[in-house]
Amino acid sequence: MHCSRCQSPVPEVAHFCHHCGQDLVSGDERGRRRFAVQPDEPVASFALISSIMPREAGRHPQTYRTAFTITLVVALVAAIFGALPIAVLIAAFAIPIVYITYLYDVNLWEDAPLAVTGLAFGLTGLVAALFTALWTGLLPLTTTLRGPNGDLLGGPQWGTFLILAILVPVVGEAIRQVGPVLLASRPAFDDLMDGVTFGVVSGVAYACFDTLVRHWALLTGGLVAPQPAQFASLVFLEGFVKPLVMGTATGLAVAEFSGLGKGYDGFTPRYFGGVGLAVGTNVLYATGIYLLGYVGSPNVALPLQAMWGLLILGGLIIRLRTVLQTGLMEGALEAAAKAEQPVDAEQGFCVRCEMPLLPGSAFCSACGVSMRARAKAPVLAATAATPTAAGDAPPPEPDEGQTVVPVDESDVEEEK
Ligand SMILES: [Zn+2]
Ligand SMILES: [Zn+2]
Incomplete structure (x- = not known):
């Protein structure tokens, strides 16, 4: 099966496209779309949190x-x-x-x-x-x-x-x-x-x-x-x-x-x-x-x-x-159009619904939550990847004595 929005291959059982977040079951119902940050709420809502x-x-x-x-x-x-x-x-x-x-x-x-x-x-x-x-x-x-x-x-x-x-x-x-x-x-x-x-x-x-x-x-x-x-x-x-x-x-x-x-x-x-x-x-x-x-x-x-x-x-x-x-x-x-690895590609399990994630997921294929809406990974987990993290990103400023590890960037850079 292919996603109707981004044309990438998706599993038959998927509710959401894990590349572009398209709702594959109900289609794109404008105005009643699910909020990709919190899929059980519509976009048009006054939910503050x-x-x-x-x-x-x-x-x-x-x-x-x-x-x-x-x-x-x-x-x-x-x-x-x-x-x-x-x-x-x-x-x-x-x-x-x-x-x-x-x-x-x-x-x-x-x-x-x-x-x-x-x-x-x-x-x-x-x-x-x-x-x-x-x-x-x-x-x-x-x-x-x-x-x-x-x-x-x-x-x-x-x-x-x-x-x-x-x-x-x-x-x-x-x-x-x-x-x-x-x-x-x-x-x-x-x-x-x-x-x-x-x-x-x-x-x-x-x-x-x-x-x-x-x-x-x-x-x-x-x-x-x-x-x-x-x-x-x-x-x-x-x-x-x-x-x-x-x-x-x-x-x-x-x-x-x-x-x-x-x-x-x-x-x-x-x-x-x-x-x-x-x-x-x-x-x-x-x-x-x-x-x-x-x-x-x-x-x-x-x-x-x-x-x-x-x-x-x-x-x-x-x-x-x-x-x-x-x-x-x-x-x-x-x-997805550039067939590049999504910015926040995540493996393992969805933090929201705990279903397993497909490789390179930008969205959970079960609940539709965007992986970019997850909490930032603890720095310790990403320290192993730091040497390759330089890439096109300027190094963090040396002042303030901070130890910022650009978690998201390092994941992407490694794929190249
Ligand atoms: Zn798609
Ligand atoms: Zn999920």
Whole structure:
């Protein structure tokens, strides 16, 4: 039997083509396609974990889901009872901490944790803190638009609007791109999955320090008279919606930088399109939050702001899943057409369904999961292959004393 999409020979019993990931049983049902990162979910879905944690779809998705839920509930309870320093701290650090735990879980930094956290989290965070301190210092911004009785303090102002909804999102996105792009242009981290992940790290780092600086007064102010709805909404938006909007938007753009197959694509028109989309969604988000703040009473404005944030986040998640799906499927088709060994050829057993894999599999022929969505192999297992790993890939920079072994590349180079 031959695959209808890439024409390569496949076993009669295969459910998915192990070269290009085509569903051989139900054919290509557009719109209801299975997500190659997590085949039991459709591509068009709001599933957060498998979108922002694509490697092994977050090895323990339930753990991450629980961690997000618990921190959200604790932060909301703290906010409702007026313990704002605690609420703001949790809101700022919850998602970054959970996400860095995920990086550790899937060994994404390939034993170079300092380079990865330093560039993707530290650099973005530091510059974000400086930038936010700068513009909040120049602008007499109040953390809330309303006085103690819930009445509005004046109406929208052009100057504030231009800084808050245009300047900050544009400069902010530029800041968020630097670290992940530097990382994604290293040979050890040039895969699409890495690009997405570094983008998300950078986005949540920016959001974290943006929250800390903007709400410094609340953070150091001690207990305040509870204004449950207002504080809960603030914590929900700043601690959970904002980091995820920034993270997915930046992840999308860096994914286009990493591109499809081997190596990274670099500064292509698609990358600049991705950056444009990221800037655009951040402008939309900030505009909506700012203007909706002036709608009627807080009881109307706050739910509207939350809904606006979730709407934008939902759109971003769908877009990110589409980019991942396209990257995995098209990259594999290209590799199959050139009859080259897939970038992440894997032997042995599928980590997801534990069925045996065919030689040179890019996808599991039983469950359809992409091999590129697996966790990175531990470095020790690949040390034997290092001498042949030089090839066209520049050697890892000697600074920082790291011992990066480009696992994926070494496997490919050996085949030549
Ligand atoms: Zn195929
Ligand atoms: Zn499988």
